[in-house]
Amino acid sequence: MKDYILINGTVYDPETRRLEKRDIAVSGGVIADARTVADKPGTEVFDLREAVITPGLIDMHCHIYPMCGVMDKTRTLPTIDGEAHMFSNGVTTAVDAGTCGCRDFFDFKERFIDHSKLRILAFVNIAYGGMADLATELEPENFFPDTAAAIAREIPEVVGIKTAHYHVGRPFDERHPAWASVEAAVTAGELAAKPVMADVQPYLPGRSYEELILKKLRSGDIHTHVYAQQFPILDKKGKVQDFMWQARKRGVVFDLGHGAGSFWFRNAVPAFDQGFCPDTLSTDLYLDNINGPVFGLLNVMSKYLNIGMPLEEVLYRTTARPAEILGRKELASIKPGSTADLAVLNIREGKFGFSDSGHARMDGDKMLECSLTIRNGEIVYNPMALGMPDWKNAPQSYWKAPGVIKL
Ligand SMILES: [Zn+2]
Structure with a gap:
C-alpha cells in the first residue's frame, strides 16, 4: 500500500465544518500527519491547488x-x-x-x-x-x-x-x-x-x-x-x-x-x-x-x-x-489514524442545467466533479491519472512515478 500526501488543496474538516488550506497525508491505509509522511521515501505527492479534499x-x-x-x-x-x-x-x-x-x-x-x-x-x-x-x-x-x-x-x-x-x-x-x-x-x-x-x-x-x-x-x-x-x-x-x-x-x-x-x-x-x-x-x-x-x-x-x-x-x-x-x-473523519476515505472534488464553472423528478429545469453556473477517490488508503477512482508518469517517459516494463504530479 502506497503513501500519499495531498498538498495545496482546500480541505473540508467535518469537525469544524470549515474549509481550510492544508496538506493531508495517507499512510498505511489511514490518515497520517503530513509532516511525518513528507520525508518518507516512495511517498507520492499530488499537488491539488484547484481542488477541495473531503472525507469520502x-x-x-x-x-x-x-x-x-x-x-x-x-x-x-x-x-x-x-x-x-x-x-x-x-x-x-x-x-x-x-x-x-x-x-x-x-x-x-x-x-x-x-x-x-x-x-x-x-x-x-x-x-x-x-x-x-x-x-x-x-x-x-x-x-x-x-x-x-x-x-x-x-x-x-x-x-x-x-x-x-x-x-x-x-x-x-x-x-x-x-x-x-x-x-x-x-x-x-x-x-x-x-x-x-x-x-x-x-x-x-x-x-x-x-x-x-x-x-x-x-x-x-x-x-x-x-x-x-x-x-x-x-x-x-x-x-x-x-x-x-x-x-x-x-x-x-x-x-x-x-x-x-x-x-x-x-x-x-x-x-x-x-x-x-x-x-x-x-x-x-x-x-x-x-x-x-x-x-x-x-x-x-x-x-x-x-x-x-x-x-x-x-x-x-x-x-x-x-x-x-x-x-x-x-x-x-480526517483525524490522524482514521480510515483513509477521501474524495477530491473540483468545481467547474460555466452554464449548466439541472433536472428534478418533475420534468423541471434549474439553470446554474457550478458543477461538482470528482478527480480522485481514495477508499481505505487505496486509489479507487483516478480519472486524471494522478501519480502516473507521462507516457513518453514511462519505461517499457515496471514503472514508478517520481516527483510532484500537478492536477
Ligand atoms: Zn429508495
Missing part, C-alpha cells in the same frame, strides 16, 4: 442488493453496482435503503457487502422479502420486528430499519391497518436501538403526513423523499408548514432521497429560501434514474450548490451529518 462522501439512500425480475419479470431490475456507480462520485460509503429484508440479508452480506471495496451499509426492510420482493411490503403478516431487530443488532453493517411502499393498490382495512408497517419498523428500531427510515405515501384515508412526523417517528428517525411532490411541506401560499419545524424540533431527520420521482425544485427551493434544508443529501440511486434525473450524488450536491447552499453545508450533509445520524461518526 456518504450516500444515505441508494439501492444495491439486486431486485432480479421481481417487480418486472421481463428484465432484471434495477439496482446499481456499488463500486462502478459510487466511486466516480467520491462516495466511499453507500447505504442501501431497504432493498433487502431479513429473508435475504445473509445473501446480501456474503455476496456483496463482504466483497466490496465500497463500504456498504444498509437499512434492513421490515418486510421479510424487502423491495427485492415488493409484494411482501404490502402485507403485515410479512413484518417481523423481532427478526429485523436481531439482524440489526448482530450484523455491524445494518444501520437501521426501513419501511416503504405499504400503500400500493388497496385501501386500509382490519387486516391492513394504516400504520402497520411504520409501527412494526419502530418496534424493531426500539428493540435494536437503531433509527427507522420511512418512505410513506401521505394522505391516504387514516394516515396523514403530520401524524407520521409528529407522532409516529421518533427523534432520530428519518423521513426520506421529503421534497417529493406529494408531501405537503408548503402551504397554499408557499410557506413552510409549521409542522415541519415542529418535527425538526422533536428530532425527526429529513433525507432528500432524490430518485426518479421524489425531488421537486418547486418544493425544495422555496423551503431552502425559508431556511428549511434537508439534513442529508442522497440519491435513491437505481438504474432507472442513473441517466437522469439523479445521475449521482455529485449532481444532487451540485443542485444544492446552485440553489444557494454554501459548499461547507453541502459537504456537511454528505459527510458529518449522515455519519452522526447513522451513529458512525468515524466515517467522516
Whole structure:
C-alpha cells in the first residue's frame, strides 16, 4: 500500500465544518500527519491547488442488493453496482435503503457487502422479502420486528430499519391497518436501538403526513423523499408548514432521497429560501434514474450548490451529518489514524442545467466533479491519472512515478 500526501488543496474538516488550506497525508491505509509522511521515501505527492479534499462522501439512500425480475419479470431490475456507480462520485460509503429484508440479508452480506471495496451499509426492510420482493411490503403478516431487530443488532453493517411502499393498490382495512408497517419498523428500531427510515405515501384515508412526523417517528428517525411532490411541506401560499419545524424540533431527520420521482425544485427551493434544508443529501440511486434525473450524488450536491447552499453545508450533509445520524461518526473523519476515505472534488464553472423528478429545469453556473477517490488508503477512482508518469517517459516494463504530479 502506497503513501500519499495531498498538498495545496482546500480541505473540508467535518469537525469544524470549515474549509481550510492544508496538506493531508495517507499512510498505511489511514490518515497520517503530513509532516511525518513528507520525508518518507516512495511517498507520492499530488499537488491539488484547484481542488477541495473531503472525507469520502456518504450516500444515505441508494439501492444495491439486486431486485432480479421481481417487480418486472421481463428484465432484471434495477439496482446499481456499488463500486462502478459510487466511486466516480467520491462516495466511499453507500447505504442501501431497504432493498433487502431479513429473508435475504445473509445473501446480501456474503455476496456483496463482504466483497466490496465500497463500504456498504444498509437499512434492513421490515418486510421479510424487502423491495427485492415488493409484494411482501404490502402485507403485515410479512413484518417481523423481532427478526429485523436481531439482524440489526448482530450484523455491524445494518444501520437501521426501513419501511416503504405499504400503500400500493388497496385501501386500509382490519387486516391492513394504516400504520402497520411504520409501527412494526419502530418496534424493531426500539428493540435494536437503531433509527427507522420511512418512505410513506401521505394522505391516504387514516394516515396523514403530520401524524407520521409528529407522532409516529421518533427523534432520530428519518423521513426520506421529503421534497417529493406529494408531501405537503408548503402551504397554499408557499410557506413552510409549521409542522415541519415542529418535527425538526422533536428530532425527526429529513433525507432528500432524490430518485426518479421524489425531488421537486418547486418544493425544495422555496423551503431552502425559508431556511428549511434537508439534513442529508442522497440519491435513491437505481438504474432507472442513473441517466437522469439523479445521475449521482455529485449532481444532487451540485443542485444544492446552485440553489444557494454554501459548499461547507453541502459537504456537511454528505459527510458529518449522515455519519452522526447513522451513529458512525468515524466515517467522516480526517483525524490522524482514521480510515483513509477521501474524495477530491473540483468545481467547474460555466452554464449548466439541472433536472428534478418533475420534468423541471434549474439553470446554474457550478458543477461538482470528482478527480480522485481514495477508499481505505487505496486509489479507487483516478480519472486524471494522478501519480502516473507521462507516457513518453514511462519505461517499457515496471514503472514508478517520481516527483510532484500537478492536477
Ligand atoms: Zn429508495
